[in-house]
Amino acid sequence: MQRFLNEVAIVTGAGNGIGKAAAQRLASEGARVAVADLDQTAAQQTAQAIAAAGGEAMAVTVDVTARPSVEDMVAAVLERYGQVDVLCNVAGIAVGEPFLQVTDENWRRTLDVNLTGVFLCSQVVARQMVEQGIAGRIVHMASTNGLVGN
16 A cells, blocks of 8 residues: 655654654655654664665654754755655653652653654644645654553
């Protein structure tokens, strides 16, 4: 099925895990995919795997916690593909510390990635979708940590 034929999808956190699987699935259904991740090597590996499977993808390095980085990501996607139709916010972190030992620094980093990152990516991409005059799709994904505390 080619549900995303002629569409462009950005997937954050696509270097591995859920993000990688989402990027691969979107590509298998016809999307041109921007594989966005803080880890440039992982993003490139996912993009190469998509290309090897017959899809089209580009790797984009992004820090979802920094607006300029998010804006640069969208600009790179627009330069290559000219549009954005889908955003999958998958980038997220989980601190591997017991609750009573979580440091303020780790708490702030978790909020920055898991909340601020989703806000920034959604806002920047939604503005582009409005400018394009399309009813795009923005999807937020999480692991089981979205359901239970860790």
